[in-house]
Amino acid sequence: MSYERKNRKVVVTGGAGYIGSHIVEELLSSNYTPIVLDNFYSGNKWAIPEGVEVIEGSCGDPILLEKIFNETQAETVFHIAGHIDAQESVVNPLKYYNNNTKNSLTLIQSCIEHNVKNFIFSSTAAIYGSTTEPIVKENDEHYPINPYGRSKKMVEEFLEDLCTASSSSEKSTHLNFVALRYFNVAGASPSGRIGQATPGVKSLIKVVAEVHTGKRDRLSIYGTDYPTKDGTGVRDFIHVSDLSQAHIESLAYLERGGKSDVFNCGYGSGFSVLDVVNTYEKITGNKLKIEKLPRRPADPVSVIADNTKITQHMNWSYKYNDLEQILKSALTWEEQMSKIQ
Ligand SMILES: NC(=O)c1ccc[n+]([C@@H]2O[C@H](COP(=O)([O-])OP(=O)(O)OC[C@H]3O[C@@H](n4cnc5c(N)ncnc54)[C@H](O)[C@@H]3O)[C@@H](O)[C@H]2O)c1
Known part of the structure; x- marks a missing residue:
């Protein structure tokens, strides 16, 4: 199906991290214009290709977000930023609820205020917890077993509630979302330029x-x-390049009118x-x-x-x-x- 892409600017939070930097590469090769918003908590400046606009700061900073959305008029956000260590989340849950949940809500609110249309969210298979199902479907009952999984599940639920509210009220928002539940991401870009370099990562x-x-x-x-x-x-191990490609396809899906939804992303x-x-x-x-x-x-x-x-x-x-x-x-x-x- 052919469709017109009106605005090709994509704000990528966490674009200097492992997965975010691969997504930025994929956006460039698909002729989008990525704009990276990263606080460099665990990301690397060298991982961002030359020529890509980089804004240093937090995706939970409403003043910075207002400036970014006013200046770029971006209609799409890939929200990749977050803390990722499930074991650490058990001993320091506040760190995870603050960055993964609270900052995500601030970002989503700013997206709504600035008429962002497409929101692609990095969710996780950690949401499923210790499932008894051999293979998990999106609608299977799930109970995350650590604060990391719960911090992401809350954001999914918030996005779902917003869509429900929007479809049942006159004051509807324009924000549509895809939440991709990544399984275990591994591998490196065939370009040889980037790969997993997150400090202290224990995957x-x-x-x-x-x-x-x-x-x-x-x-x-x-x-x-x-x-x-x-x-x-x-x-279930998924190669980071295939995962990145799934983000481009998620945006294409929303651009052709696909409904907001949650998708597993594994093989x-x-x-x-x-x-x-x-x-x-x-x-x-x-x-x-x-x-x-x-x-x-x-x-x-x-x-x-x-x-x-x-x-x-x-x-x-x-x-x-x-x-x-x-x-x-x-x-x-x-x-x-x-x-x-
Ligand atoms: N790696 C995996 O196997 C896996 C699996 C499931 C889900 N995820 C999710 O994918 C996303 C990316 O993971 P990753 O492996 O690339 O991790 P990463 O640590 O390499 O990348 C995270 C990036 O986000 C940035 N960041 C963190 N907090 C920020 C904030 N408040 N504002 C702006 N930037 C911020 C970091 O500096 C870093 O560049 C995370 O949200 C994670 O939960 C990862």
């Missing part, structure tokens, strides 16, 4: 890559007695921690040093996406649905980073 594939380059001495496996095929937790295939270890050993020929530790409180057993909804409603065709490819891409990036650090 499985990143840690495997760091053990590979010698930055860490071992991989800690938390929980080997889960009710899974080999006792370790199971996750629908689950791999255990030991599957990742075995795949690493197969592709490198190296033995990975591991240690087996007890379960951690904020870790769910298994989370795999049912991606029927996104594939039916959007023209999202993913390219990197292969654990070996994802791992190789993460290792290549880590090797490159280790040479310059």
Whole structure:
């Protein structure tokens, strides 16, 4: 279907971070004009391509937001900024509710005041908590098991309430949204320019890559007695480039009149921690040093996406649905980073 894109400016909060910087690359190659709003809490200036406008500050600062929306007249916001560590959220919940929930509400309010039309939100599979379903659908009942998941769920609910209010009142807002529930994001841009470089990040594939380059001495496996095929937790790993592409398709979906909604963003295939270890050993020929530790409180057993909804409603065709490819891409990036650090 062809449709006119009236305003190609896209404000990307968190555009200097891991996922945000890949989305900025994807926006550029799809001929949009990204404008990055980032407070550099965990983002990197070098991750933003030359020529892209960068505004340093918080997405929870209403005065700054007013200035940005007045000056840019942007009609689209990709809200990627947030804190990401589920374990940290257990010991410091306020940090997560302040940045992930409160700042998001301030941003959404400013979007409404400035007639932003399209809002794409970084949500998370952490919303599902310890689900008993082998594969989770968007409408399945879900109970997040950590403040991180709850901080994101509240924003989804706020967006849904706004849409309900808008459709049942005369004073409707123009804001439509897509919330993408990311599963476990990994890998690096095929451009070789960017990859996972968030300080202190402890996601499985990143840690495997760091053990590979010698930055860490071992991989800690938390929980080997889960009710899974080999006792370790199971996750659905999605390549960051496919995830970025899903954002472009989400915007296209809203621009052609798609209704505000929540979509899982994963491949629908689950791999255990030991599957990742075995795949690493197969592709490198190296033995990975591991240690087996007890379960951690904020870790769910298994989370795999049912991606029927996104594939039916959007023209999202993913390219990197292969654990070996994802791992190789993460290792290549880590090797490159280790040479310059
Ligand atoms: N990495 C994953 O596997 C994963 C999975 C599910 C959801 N997510 C979500 O994706 C988003 C991006 O995650 P990431 O892995 O790229 O993390 P990241 O830490 O690399 O990126 C977050 C970016 O947001 C910026 N930021 C944080 N608070 C801000 C604020 N108040 N104002 C402006 N900028 C701010 C940081 O400086 C950083 O550049 C997060 O919202 C996260 O919850 C990530």
